[in-house]
Amino acid sequence: MSTRKKNILKVIILGDSGVGKTSLMHRYVNDKYSQQYKATIGADFLTKEVNIDSDKIATMQVWDTAGQERFQSLGVAFYRGADCCVLVYDVTNTKSFQNIKSWRDEFLVHANVSSPETFPFVLLGNKIDADDSKKVVSNKAAQDLAASLGNIPLFFTSAKTAINVDTAFQEIARSALQQNQNDADAFEDDFNDAINIQLDNDTNSCSC
């Protein structure tokens, strides 16, 4: 059983530049949308109090990241400690869809998660409001990809018209909470011994 009363859930949003990561976060956290394109520099987060399955309360820290590598000069240390990773592509941009896999791999390489096989990912196909003529990534292709990544949840969203954004983030929050509790339990088990040793050391150093 977790000892913390209120969980802090860390969620990382990844995807190519311009797929709408910042917009999704703003739509979810502030319920706002702007047509303006502004590049994201580095990584930045917004927090939101969430109700999961109507009985659990948590603080969700949504980390928006720069899609352009040149804006990530300090590296991606902020991946660490994530409870869920959201992979976003743009349904009107094939390249962004093709890159999803490499974003996931990059996340797993740097996030240092305890068990990569079970770590929760959520796949979002954004800009679903676009004209059908502009959509180049088929739903089928997206479903296949989601299945191949370990049957991860898939949502077709629009930050612009708020389609599915809340639904998607509820799922994200649920996955993150699950992961967070699994980790917390493992953490407790793992560190009990280590801490005792450390305490011994402490007393030693004090007596010196």
Add this chain to the structure above:
Amino acid sequence: MSYSESVEQAISNIKQQTVLMQRSLNNRKLMDALKFTSTMLTELRNPRLLPKQYYELYIQIFDSLTILSAYLVENHSNGHHLADLYELVQYAGNVVPRLYLMITVGTSYLKIPESPREEILKDMIEMCRGVQNPIRGLFLRYYLSQRTKQLLLPEDDKDSIEFNSQFIITNFIEMNKLWVRLQHQGPLRERDQRTKERKELQILVGSQLVRLSQVVDDNLKLYKIEILPILLEQIVQCRDVVCQEYLYDVICQVFPDEFHLKTLDSLLDTSLQLSTEVSVTKIILTLITRLNGYIERVQQENENRDESNNIFQRFWKHLLKLNEERPDLSIQELSGIILGIMNLSLTWYPDNIENLNRLFSLVAQKCKDFGEEKTSESESFMVDLLTAQKLEVVKDFPIYYFNLITQCESFRTLLTLQSSSSQMEVLTKIIDSFLGRLMGTKQQTRNKDGDKSQLLITSKTQLERFLAVLEPMITHKDTKKENDEGNDTISREFTLSIYQEKLTKICHFLMLSLDKSTFKTIESEIELLLMIKNVFHKGGKNIKFTYPAIITNFWRMIRKCNIYKKRIPKKQIYYDNLIKQNFKYISRCINDMFNNCGKNSVDTIYKLNLQNAALADQLSLVDISYDFFSEAFSVFEESLSDSKTQFQALIYMAQTLQKTRSLYKENYYNSLIVRTTLHGSKLLKKQDQCRAVYICSHLWWATEISSVGEEEGETTDFFREGKRVLECLQRSLRAADSRMDNVESCELMVEILNVCLYYFVHGDEQTTHVGVSYINGLIELIKNNLKSLRLEEEQRLSEIDTTKIDSDNETNTSPYNKYNYVMGLDGTYIKLGNVNNSSSANIDFKVKDMKINDMIQIPIKHFDRTCEYILNQRDIDNRFKTVVI
């Protein structure tokens, strides 16, 4: 308290302290928790950490402090009043841990509704001045900014928005100072290392501008008056290259493109005040990319675009100023900027060619100033500029080059200033784009609005300009081989010049691009064609390649006239004259080719004459046709000396003549075919004579041309003279018989037998004079000859059998090659691949690996095939039963 030795230790220490802190919190022992927190924060005092390592620890600590902060907020009304705690943590021993704790407590306090927000914020930012070490200071202030993100004053009135932006700006200015200062710390030899570190740390500073952009939102007035001037002032004043390049870029990236439109003047003016080491090109291009992005977005959303500012004008002025104030800029840098401005102009004002004209004329002036100091690099920049190939916008904008060529004077000026190879490169790209367009026109017109993607020449001036631009290519000389005499004449004759090939294609392209509503009459089209011809004439020897395209177009004109002539009987005379006029133009073209290119073009000239003769014949212009045939004969007699060429030329002549129909009057036809046959019988080699003459036999045996309504069996007035046919065959047989090589002699006879069978099938004995007895006689002769050949073969086979034992490897080899050989009509050997797989064929005059037995097989097998044919024919034609095999 001290920090760990290694990063790994530090990480594990932070982990442990975090667990301890959490436990203390669970047991509600806040003071212990703060002590553990303070211990972990000590790790951030390590001066040896590299930026990325520091960031890693920072992230870990940030997560732990988040837990602490959550506890503090929850227990504020539970005995741990945050105001007291804020005072309490000030007593922490070291400045870095103390300030992190203070910010953690302070920002937790901000979450409490009744807290004195403004005071806390002011206090925290003031206290941060306590850390002046660049890396530590930058991260501390980054922490302040991250923690306060959603906790600044509620943005519901003007004052609080101003307070918030002021708060962030202050933090930004301090961070920028720390960041710049890092460059000047430590020994000089570590300068590069420090630059690298600074570039890693840059996002901490940049993130402040992101924060500002969030606070400003869409408040242009606030941005323009309160924020941008301060930011730009900071950038200019710090006089630091890394900072100036980075922050200018970030401003362009993080603030809305609409703002840039409204503040273009200050952005551009500032770029002039930056350090000379800053890449102006990069900065301007970033800005242009953003402004072009605006247009794209506006078009996508079908919004009205902001037209209040002529932004090309603005950039143009800037360019002139730059050119004046920065004489140190290389032509490369300048052309990079100009290419960017071109991109801008094409995106914003796609139809405005004058803009481009100004840009090109500026570059041309620059090129003249720089004079001869051209490097290969600057050349390639010029090519980029002239072709604009790197601009995405040109790809969706088909008539770009067309407009450039026809409307942009200084494009040509600049082009002519380049080296020959660059000019060719540019022209090739441009021509290719037209030709590519030509191939894809149908698709394009379907997709887009047709009239815009169609390139139409609507005036003579346009064509003149077009041709003027092409002139360097027209007069281009292949520098590799220039001597006219010499041994390489033949090889040169077959070398095709890629540039001249492009020109012929562009000639057709131009003629197909004439605007029908402007050039209504054929005469006007002819006038333009003559214009092209006259410009091509400047190419000297090149006309050998280009004139055929002109002539082909004259043919098109002639055909067109002929159609109109039939359609409008009233104007028959007019069109007749026009047709004759066209043939005269063609004659002139051919003469020009002969005079300019001499020997190299005689083969082409010969063929062109025959093609003209054929066309004139089809239009029943008897005299013109006869003249062209005569011309062809004189070329043959005077200039075609190679025996192979002569043979081919005669075959071509015979083919052409056999299809003529109008020359029977005046005995023209007869004299022409007699002349052809005579030439055939006088060819140098016996086998050529033999073949030429039996082919000429067909000249006395016209066959149906279904397109003019003739039909075998129906048409009664075919030109046929069986007696002459037989004479030819006899003449041919004599030549075959006199050939000393008996293999070839046999082969030729089999070929004649085949021709005989053709006549036998196609007419009765009386008319063709080729009867059963003649054929039987010929078969007898061939059989006898083959018998002696076989004898010879057996002799050889026995020799091979005795030698075969020596070579083990070749035990399986038959005396024959695995290939099948046949002989072509011109005496070439054709290798048919191996017997099982006869799909591939190889043609050569001499086959090196051919064995003598393979040669013998050629007439034998050919004869076998012929016999098989005769046998098969017996089923459908009783006459064949009398043929004795």
